[in-house]
Amino acid sequence: MANVKCNPDLVRERAKCSFDVNELIHLIDGGENATKEKRHFEETIFSVKELQDAVPEEYLSHKDRYENAVRKATILRDVCREYMKKYNYKPNRFRVGHGVFKDVSPFLLHDGMFVATIIGQGTPEQQAEWLPKAENMQIIGTYAQTELGHGSFIRGLETRATYDPKTEEFILNNATLSSFKWWPGGLGSTVNHCIVVAQLFINGKSYGIQPFIVQIRDLNTHKPLPGVKVGEIGPKMGFQTANNGFLGFENFRIPRMNMLMKNAQVLKDGTFVKGMNEKLTYGTMVMVRVGIVGDCSLNTSLAATIAVRYSAVRHQSKIKAKEPEVQILDYVTQQHKLFIAIASSHVFRNVYSWLSKSYLNVMKDLAQGKQDHLPELHATACCLKAVCSRDAGSVVEECRLACGGHGYMTSSNLPLVYGFTIATVTYEGEQTVLLLQTARYLVKAWLAALQGKVLAPSVSYLSDWLKNDNVRWQNTPEGIVKGFQHVAAGKVKAAYDTIQKYIKLGKDYEDAWNLASVQLMKASEAHSRSILCEVSWGEVIRTSASPNLLQVLKQLAQLYLVYWTLETSGDFLVYSNISKDDIAILREKYEELLAAIRPNAVGLVDAFDLRDEILHSTLGSYDGRVYERLMEEALKSPLNQESVNASFHKYLKPLMEKAKL
Ligand SMILES: CCCCCCCCCCCCCCCC(=O)SCCNC(=O)CCNC(=O)[C@H](O)C(C)(C)COP(=O)(O)OP(=O)(O)OC[C@H]1O[C@@H](n2cnc3c(N)ncnc32)[C@H](O)[C@@H]1OP(=O)(O)O
Ligand SMILES: Cc1cc2nc3c(=O)[nH]c(=O)nc-3n(C[C@H](O)[C@H](O)[C@H](O)COP(=O)(O)OP(=O)(O)OC[C@H]3O[C@@H](n4cnc5c(N)ncnc54)[C@H](O)[C@@H]3O)c2cc1C
Numbered sequence: 001m002a003n004v005k006c007n008p009d010l011v012r013e014r015a016k017c018s019f020d021v022n023e024l025i026h027l028i029d030g031g032e033n034a035t036k037e038k039r040h041f042e043e044t045i046f047s048v049k050e051l052q053d054a055v056p057e058e059y060l061s062h063k064d065r066y067e068n069a070v071r072k073a074t075i076l077r078d079v080c081r082e083y084m085k086k087y088n089y090k091p092n093r094f095r096v097g098h099g100v101f102k103d104v105s106p107f108l109l110h111d112g113m114f115v116a117t118i119i120g121q122g123t124p125e126q127q128a129e130w131l132p133k134a135e136n137m138q139i140i141g142t143y144a145q146t147e148l149g150h151g152s153f154i155r156g157l158e159t160r161a162t163y164d165p166k167t168e169e170f171i172l173n174n175a176t177l178s179s180f181k182w183w184p185g186g187l188g189s190t191v192n193h194c195i196v197v198a199q200l201f202i203n204g205k206s207y208g209i210q211p212f213i214v215q216i217r218d219l220n221t222h223k224p225l226p227g228v229k230v231g232e233i234g235p236k237m238g239f240q241t242a243n244n245g246f247l248g249f250e251n252f253r254i255p256r257m258n259m260l261m262k263n264a265q266v267l268k269d270g271t272f273v274k275g276m277n278e279k280l281t282y283g284t285m286v287m288v289r290v291g292i293v294g295d296c297s298l299n300t301s302l303a304a305t306i307a308v309r310y311s312a313v314r315h316q317s318k319i320k321a322k323e324p325e326v327q328i329l330d331y332v333t334q335q336h337k338l339f340i341a342i343a344s345s346h347v348f349r350n351v352y353s354w355l356s357k358s359y360l361n362v363m364k365d366l367a368q369g370k371q372d373h374l375p376e377l378h379a380t381a382c383c384l385k386a387v388c389s390r391d392a393g394s395v396v397e398e399c400r401l402a403c404g405g406h407g408y409m410t411s412s413n414l415p416l417v418y419g420f421t422i423a424t425v426t427y428e429g430e431q432t433v434l435l436l437q438t439a440r441y442l443v444k445a446w447l448a449a450l451q452g453k454v455l456a457p458s459v460s461y462l463s464d465w466l467k468n469d470n471v472r473w474q475n476t477p478e479g480i481v482k483g484f485q486h487v488a489a490g491k492v493k494a495a496y497d498t499i500q501k502y503i504k505l506g507k508d509y510e511d512a513w514n515l516a517s518v519q520l521m522k523a524s525e526a527h528s529r530s531i532l533c534e535v536s537w538g539e540v541i542r543t544s545a546s547p548n549l550l551q552v553l554k555q556l557a558q559l560y561l562v563y564w565t566l567e568t569s570g571d572f573l574v575y576s577n578i579s580k581d582d583i584a585i586l587r588e589k590y591e592e593l594l595a596a597i598r599p600n601a602v603g604l605v606d607a608f609d610l611r612d613e614i615l616h617s618t619l620g621s622y623d624g625r626v627y628e629r630l631m632e633e634a635l636k637s638p639l640n641q642e643s644v645n646a647s648f649h650k651y652l653k654p655l656m657e658k659a660k661l
Pocket of ligand 1: 152375426
């Protein structure tokens with residue numbers, strides 16, 4: 001990239017960067033070798049001609065766009081397969097996926113959830129049966145859980161799997177419209193298999209929801225099998241190429257062994273054998289929630305790269321009347337909009353790495369029959385997924401707005417990035433619903449703290465606070481992290497007290513919970529923010545890097561802490577010992593941090609190392625040829641391929657002629 005002829009503003013920006021961009025790239029990737037491997041893989045993918053679109057896909061019809069996405073998905077699969085064989089390297093398909101599809105792959109759910117559920121929910125025999133076929137694409141699948149009538153409340157799912165001991169089969173039925181599966185990616189026209197999450201019935205008795213692996217289309221003709229009604233749900237706000245679909249069954253039989261039985265089992269005679277913990281059926285969701293925190297980091301870095309490079313190239317208005325128009329990046333308000341995006345991407349990445357480790361540890365424990373840490377993992381993954389996805393959505397939108405009118409152009413790619421980022425707020429557990437799951441855990445933890453019990457590490461601050469809620473405020477990163485814990489503890493206590501108040505007024509627990517749920521949700525958000533601050537600051541101070549780079553990483557981490565303290569200063573005034581003077585000091589600190597980060601802004605986004613083919617943006621390319629690219633892309637419009645459009649003769653001319661009469 002270094003040899004590309006660049007916009008002079010970007011050249012100047014890169015020259016003033018105070019740290020080694022390559023050092024940060026390696027740090028993000030996990031080492032110099034990892035960067036080399038990543039770049040070699042990406043070079044290979046993006047040199048495949050067939051993966052490049054001649055016409056921007058937004059000009060294609062819904063159907064053509066889908067077909068083009070499937071075409072590319074299959075080529076990508078082949079190239080990756082060959083690559084993995086040749087180099088023994090497991091590539092990050094999600095990252096290059098943004099480049100190849102711009103939107104999302106119709107195989108997203110195959111990779112993200114179908115294969116993962118076979119691994120997580122299947123017995124060794126079931127894995128041996130389906131995993132090799134799924135991994136090498138002999139079968140293509142999705143994860144079909146959500147229905148028209150129920151997404152969040154999965155105990156309310158209506159799809160039925162009734163066991164027939166005579167034939168040793170389950171009979172699948174969707175008797176009502178609301179029971180139809182609705183949303184699964186790839187279901188519309190791509191997949192031939194599904195994990196179907198259905199209510200298990202044996203001898204008229206319900207045994208809760210269980211996962212079943214079901215073939216829905218013929219492998220040769222791709223026709224839906226008899227008893228299967230399947231189709232696509234139509235255009236959405238984003239995810240256009242994900243091929244989301246609907247599905248219903250009528251007396252559709254599958255063999256007993258198609259229930260994934262790693263946890264619960266149904267024996268031949270219809271005996272139901274309970275698993276160690278029925279919530280383990282929800283395991284794939286926990287795994288994907290963890291992954292989404294990592295995805296938020298990537299999505300945020302895409303938007304930050306586009307908006308920061310554009311802001312370095314774009315000149316508009318003046319700060320001083322007699323001086324030339326400035327780069328819009330010099331407006332402190334612009335820095336306020338953008339630097340939090342850079343900082344957030346680093347915070348999400350660090351927290352993702354921390355959360356992944358916890359996830360893997362809990363999985364190891366579960367394999368040995370220990371489940372003590374599962375509730376803590378579930379609670380942590382829920383609130384982090386909810387808050388990171390919401391933050392990522394807001395930050396991406398702020399980056400888009402920060403690009404003014406051009407940010408509204410599809411060719412900036414910001415609308416598409418926003419489309420797939422904001423979807424993460426809803427899928428894999430709607431944000432409020434997940435925050436309230438964490439709140440359940442926090443309320444229990446609070447009660448345990450009141451009883452003097454030892455709490456899990458992520459909530460131990462509740463006990464500390466109970467012992468001493470009168471800690472002197474300190475304007476240091478560690479002091480701010482403590483402050484966030486005080487806010488969270490104060491909010492948990494307030495929500496808990498509110499529940500108790502309603503109970504004393506005669507409400508039952510569930511109604512009291514609902515009445516206090518805004519406070520519970522906010523407590524959960526505060527808990528999540530305290531984890532984000534504590535973990536990300538802790539990771540940064542443990543980072544081994546050159547002094548110059550470490551200084552910049554600390555500035556970003558502090559910016560995150562100070563930004564969120566100021567954003568939620570009302571909470572700090574209520575729940576901590578912060579004073580108005582401390583807030584004034586933090587405001588000053590914030591301005592200092594923006595100024596300190598400003599010379600490194602372009603270097604910092606360069607360090608996300610996102611190739612132009614992944615960014616897909618007229619505004620964000622490495623060379624900064626913004627206006628040229630905007631014009632080049634505009635000229636690709638089909639309306640520009642003819643000097644006069646037929647509608648002139650058909651409609652406009654007659655209209656003007658009528659007006660003459
Ligand atoms: C860089 C890398 C990039 C990678 C990038 C990856 C992307 C990879 C692409 C994927 C792309 C996806 C595309 C969208 C795919 C969909 O969206 S699939 C559908 C996802 N659907 C959902 O997430 C539904 C959300 N709803 C739920 O999870 C559950 O129904 C709820 C909300 C947790 C409630 O469940 P419930 O059975 O009613 O449970 P509830 O009575 O509230 O609680 C019972 C107890 O179980 C516990 N519990 C509930 N759930 C769990 C759990 N999962 N575990 C443990 N305990 C649990 C509770 O804590 C509670 O404990 P106690 O307080 O009683 O001790
Ligand atoms: C792009 C996209 C892709 C998806 N892909 C898949 C897929 O591949 N497979 C699949 O199975 N599903 C998929 N889904 C579905 C997704 O998982 C659900 O939409 C999601 O879990 C939310 O459920 P819902 O739509 O029923 O929302 P609802 O639960 O109906 O939410 C509506 C409102 O009700 C509120 N609400 C609901 N319950 C409560 C409660 N207990 N307390 C307080 N408020 C509550 C919510 O907060 C929200 O404000 C996808 C969705 C999207 C948008």
